[in-house]
Structures are given as C-alpha cells and as structure tokens.
Amino acid sequence: MIAKGEFNVRVTKKEAVAAALPMQHHWLPQSNLDLLLPPLTFGVFFCYQKPTPKFTFFGSISGVLKAALAEALVSYYSLAGEVVQNAGGEPEVLCNNRGVEFAEAVADVELSELNLYNPDESVEGKLVPGKKHGGVLAVQVTELKCGGVVVGCSFDHRVADAYSANMFLVSWSEVAQAKPLSQLPCFRRSFLFPRRPAHYDLSVDAMYTLISSLPPPAAAAEPEALQTDEQSVISRIYYIESEEILRIQSLANSQKGSAKINHRITKLQAFSAFLWKTIAAGIMSRKDYSFKNFKLGVVVDGRTRLSDGDELLKGYFGNVLSIPFGDRKMEDLQEKPLNWVANAVREFLEEAVTREHFLGLIDWVEAHRPKPALAKIYGGGEGPAVVVSSGQQFPVRKIDFGWGKPAFGSYHFHWGGEAGYVMPMPNPKGNGDWIVYMHLQKWQVELIEAHASHVFKPVTSEYLGFI
Template sequence: MVGKKGGFEVQVKKEEVVAAALPIQEHWLPQSNLDLLLPPVDVGVFFCYKKPAAASGGGGDSSSSAFGLMVGVLKKALAQALVYYYAFSGEIVLNSGGEPELLCNDRGVDFTEAFADVRLEDINFYNPDESIEAKLVPKKKHGVLSVQATELLCGGAVVACSFDHRVADAYSANMFLVSWAEMAQSKPLSLLPSLRRSILSPRRPAGTYHPSIDEMYVPISALPPPKHRRPAAEHLISRIYYVESGQLNHLQSLASDSCAGKKRTKLEAFSAFLWKIVAGRETQPDGTCSMGIVVDGRTRLSTIDGYFGNVLSIPFGKKSAGELRGKDLSWVANAVHEFLEEAVSKEHFLDLIDWVEAHRPEPGLSRIYAAGGGPAFVVSSGQRFPVGKVDFGWGRPALGSYHFPWGGDAGYVMPMPSPAGNGDWLVYMHLLEGQLETVEAQAGHVFKPLTFEYLNH
C-alpha cells in the first residue's frame, strides 16, 4: 500500500499483531467512573530519531538492515511491556448496560512497518496534518493500541502510537512509553502500573457531590444537538510551534504582576496569554470565549501515583471576549487561577467520581466541549512528557510530540518540554484556522513554527 500526501510517500512493508510475551488469563476489567467521562477518541504520539551511529557508515542496504534490527528490538520489548500493560493488549466492548468495558484477552497490538521516502530534515513538523496525520502516526483500526515504525530515507526512524483515550490518559501513556523503552534496554521498570479500579470507587451514599460539578460536567442527553457545519465554515487544523524559555519567563512575570506577591505558574501565564489572543478574534458584541485546563488528579489522590487509566478533570472559565481583550495579562491569569482552584483538591475528584455514579449508565462530558456562545479550547499540560526517556537503545529522540486532532468543536492545545532540555516548550495546537492566523499575526514572536533547524541547533 502506498499513500501519497504531504509531499512524500509512505509504503507499508509489513503488518502483524504483537501479543504479550507471557500468557494472560482472559478477564474483564471495568472502566472507572473517570474513564467513563471520555468519549471514544484516539490519541496519537510520535518520536523521531536520527540515523543511529552504528548505521552511519553504510549505504541503503545497511540502513535497512539497521532498521530491521530496530524493529526487532521494538517488537520484543513491546511484547514484554504488554505483560504489565495488558490493558493495551485488549479490546473495548460494550457490556449489557451499554457501558464500555475492557476485555483483557491479549488480542494484541497492531504493529506496522513502513518506509517513507523523505529525510528527517525535510518533514514539515509545523503542519502535522500534512506530514504526520495517518502517515507516520497510524490510524487505529482494532484493539486499544496501534504502533507504526517508519524508516526514513536518511536512515532515521519514526516510532508512533495511537491509543484509545477511554483506556489511558497522557500520564498512563507516558508510563507505558518509558517502560517500553526500559524493556528495550533490558532495564528494570522504574514504575509498575496499577490497574486497581477500586481506588476510584464512589463514596457512599452515592449521588452526593458538590453542586460545582454540575457547572463543569453535563449528561450527554442535556447537550444541545450537534451543529451542521456550513461548507464555508472554518475547520480545526493542527500546528506545532516552539516557545523559547525567555518568552515563557516574560509571560510569567507579566501574569504575576499585581498578584499580591503570588507568582503564577508558567502554565497559568501561557494559558492566560492564549486566552486573550483567541478572545481577540471574537467579533460579536456579547460574545464569550471559554478555556479549560486539564488537571491530573494523581497529585490530589496521593495513593495512586502509578495508576493506569484516566484521572482527569477539565475545569474551565467563560468570560466575555471584550473583557479578556481589555484586561491586562495578570487579571486574566487571576481568572485562570480561580477556576483551576475549584479542581485541584482531593474532594473535587471524589465529587466527580460520585457525579458519574449518580448519572450512570448515561455518559457525561465536560461542558467545555459544548460551551456555546463563542470560541472554546482546552489546554492540557504535557510537561511530564518523557521525550528524553524514550530511548530504545539508539539515542534520544530528536523530537517527540502528541498529535490529537480529536474531532470536536472545541480546540486543543498541548505544551510539552523541548527535547533540547533548555526550558523551551513545544506546543501542539489544534484550533480553528482563523484563530491560528491570529495567533501568528499577534504573537509570532512567541509562537514560532517548529523546524528541523530548531531541533538540530
């Protein structure tokens, strides 16, 4: 199969299924209440590697031989990792109540070997819809996880995955990626995953929760009917930028001004800055702009550091566009801090678990997905993205990034640490085309298109 898109071809060489290295007894694993808040969407992640030093002396045949050895290492380590991460080797099936449940049957992971006739330095990372989507990141067709290893014309490689968000959040995927790399280098696992769903069991009596949860989450039946997008309507597109550490420090300084001695985090400052820019494009006099920020509950529910699954909440703020435009950055950062405070406690996550229990079997969803009245987007912190640790034995990645064009009406933004380890951020942005044009026009000095030259400097 050959697919031509984005200026280069990708040819699939081999497809197989990789199962766990040891037998797994078939069993059912229920989704936790927090898993049930996730719609059926897949998340992509990819890592780009330069040509291994051991393969630098030969021609095409030696490069292919080196890639064959790399694939062998990847498949063997994947089979070993699936013994611990057996949830990734199963299937999602609807139970008799109509809820998704994980069948741990070691169905295995679809593993694709491919070749792309492009050099690493010629890939357009700035536009991942053209260069990454369904080319270097596989489209998951079966199971929970799919993997693709792609050899590049220069002898480099791209290792990419797509996984079902209902089974794992970014923290869980990060754990798996690090464990996979550790297995490849015959290292002991630095963190063993826990799949104890009872950790997230609802309290008793069920159905008692703080009313603030109703302001953040909504049952599916209460959502407005989906809008029919006009042919001329804007589409959500993806871009990857880098933001230099000096700019992040400057934004943090501006956001912390007039905060009564309280320093705002870089994520709060960054999010506030982006909120102002996106709101600046709203032309309706009474228009609003909503922004949510993903909060990981593991640091709040302190007993589940290695928990594998979803432990997320998405608090959000909704302000008038005029107010966001007219106020200084510190005021907007204070607004970000205020809505975040509602979701950074143990009680919030316990209430959220109980909210889901009270509405089951009807699924719920964060209200930010249907905020209405104006633009909306979600910022997810990827600062724990372990790009430097995903070394399978042939060196650290030159680039690692999530790729998540989730298909909803709200935008999505994921800032991650630069592989250079210099304090810069890489930022994956999935926003309306016009919003990205505004970002580049008003803040091009902050959001700079990701290039190979930046990665290679």
C-alpha cells in the same frame, strides 16, 4: 528534493504483537472517570536521527521494538486487549491478549524535509497509525530515506490518559535497554470507587453534562465571515523560547493594575492566560464577531490530589482527569492586563485541584450512570472555547530504545470536540523551550499567528537541528 508534505508512506508489514507471557482472559471495568471519555484516539510520535551502526538494518530496529513491546505488555496487559460493551451498554476492556497491531513502513522523505509545523500534512495518516476497531493500542515504525526513524502510537483515550501513555512509553524503552521498570502500572479500580452515600458539589454540574443534554453545534450562530474555509479545524506545532515563557510568567505575576495576585502564577497558568487573551484580542480586532464570551479550560490530573500518601496511585493506569473552565467576557479578556486574566485562570482551577473535587466527580458519574456524560467544555456551546492540557511531564528525553534520544516528539490529537485543544510540552533539547501542539479552528490559528508570532514560532528542521 521532495516538497514538504508531499511524500509517500508504504506499509511493508503488519502483525499483532501479544504479551510475551500467556494470561488468563478477564474483564477490566472502566472507572467512573474513564466513563467521562467518548471514544477518542490520541497519537504520539517520536523522530530519531539515523541510528548508530549497531542498528544498521531497519529490521533490527523493528525487532528490538517488537521484542520489548511483547515484554512490556506483560505488565501493561490492558493495552493488548480490546474495548467492548458490557450488558449495560458501557465500555469495558476485555483483556484477551489479542495483541497490539504493529506496522512497519518506509517513507520517501528525509527527516529534515518533514513539515512538522503542519502535522496534518506530515503526520496524520502517515506516521501515526490508525487503530482497528476495539483495539487499545496501535504502533507504527517508519524508516525514512535518510535512515532516520519515526515511532508513532495511537491510544484509546477511554483506557489511557496522557499520564498513563507516558508511563507505558518509558517502560517500553526501559525494557528495550534491559533496564528494570522505574514504575509498575496499577489497575486497581477500587481507588476510584464512588462513596456510600455519594455526594458532590454543585460545581461539578457546571463542569460536566450528560451527552443527551448538549446543545446543537453552534456553527449556525457564528458570523458569516467565519463560516467558510476558516471553519475548518487544523493542527500546528510551534516552539516558544524559554525567555518568552519567563516573560509571560513575569507579566502574569505583576502586581500592577487592578488585579492583586495572592498566589504565584505558574508557567502553565500564565501561558493559558496569554493564549486566552491573545485569541480574544484577535477576535475583537476583526470587528465582525458576534461572540460575547470566551471559554478556556485546563486539564487537571487528579493522581496527586487523590493519593493521600498512597504511592500505588502514582502508577494508576487509566483516566484521572478533570477539565474545569472559565467563561469571561471578550472585552474583559482583551482590555484587562494579563495578571487579571491569569488570576481568572487560577480562580477556576481552584475548584478542581482538590481531593474533594475528584471524589465528587466520581460520585457525580455514579449518580448519572448508565447515561453517558462528558466535560461540558468538550461539547463547546455558544462562543469559542479552548482547552489547554499540560504536557510538561511528557518524557520525550527518556524514550530511548537503544539508538539515542528522540530529536523530536509530540502528541497529535484530533480530539473531535467543539472546543480547541492545545498542549505545551518540553523541548527534547532540555533547554527550557516549549513545543506547543495546537488543534484549533483555522481562524483561531490565523489570529494567533497574526497577533503573537513573536511568541509562537513554527517548528522547523533548522530549529530542531536536523542534519
């Protein structure tokens, strides 16, 4: 048997898949919220067990994917274009139907041998494709030794957020099964136009900053014990059993102690609080830390906040995100009960879950253009920082191209910021368990595994039920 992580992937064919219908070249401007994203690529992949006899040959699987992709690109035309700079130096999408790079590959590994707990070994550079300069989307379909299949995609985050990617993936699979699209994409940028006159709350200044104003990397200020191999950033995938999620939520909603909960804490808020507290407690236990504070951010989707009853915004394709964050003392995060930490999460989220916040953010970007800006927590700064992005709407069970639902699916996002990145997603089994993707510094991962191994359990083929 091949040792986990030690396998080869050979690309056998590459081609560009364009939209099935011709389209007139045009420019699609970035919205002010798109402009808050640096040039990042995020990946997503789906693992399928050996398809039914109908798909005996790998070529038939690839053929279905390509044909459906060409049809889906008629509606999702921006994905077949490329990102270029306009005269003002800002990115725009040139919708020229250059096509999506589509690769076919074979891997000398079985599905049960994939070390999904460590996607840096099993996924990065192997099952999720690289993306050509300027391209918006790249796809790779890989045949495994057991006959299983992995479909991997890479998206330009400046063009699509996770919600948009999810919408496309569902549409792609619906086309493959000759179903009507359950949601048509909308590219109407007028939804996110700035107001006249523009105005915004000063709280936006606390959440966002010009790139030119970012402080230098904080590595030099970190303790010597954390400046060696521990400083490296790694990815891991865990699962959390549904009972643990409910237990954490119950603790977060407890009225015991000094924290009074006025609003029910959601599962995501409770999870975020638990992660915040766990890492802080781990840092404090080392007794070699020099950090005073610890930041935690949570990604908020603004579609429902901005819709005001307009159903078209539900299908808006692009970025409609904000990343509010809290900054608390390390001692408080360790010593205070979980309900206090959860209340801190709820408090900083309250500033960003309103229509006015997103309208103000749009206006803030307009006031600073063309200077590039981004979320302040992405740039890190002094002390550790982690961002939690909810993947609870990840439609893993819907990505069926005709040969069955995925046995596993996850995002894979080496996002490059100073802050860590964590995304909890539903288990493909639909049993209430969560799959959690983490991209953190190695020392943070070690702290989590040392202090919360009863909650965060490594994803294994045994747990997933791979044959």
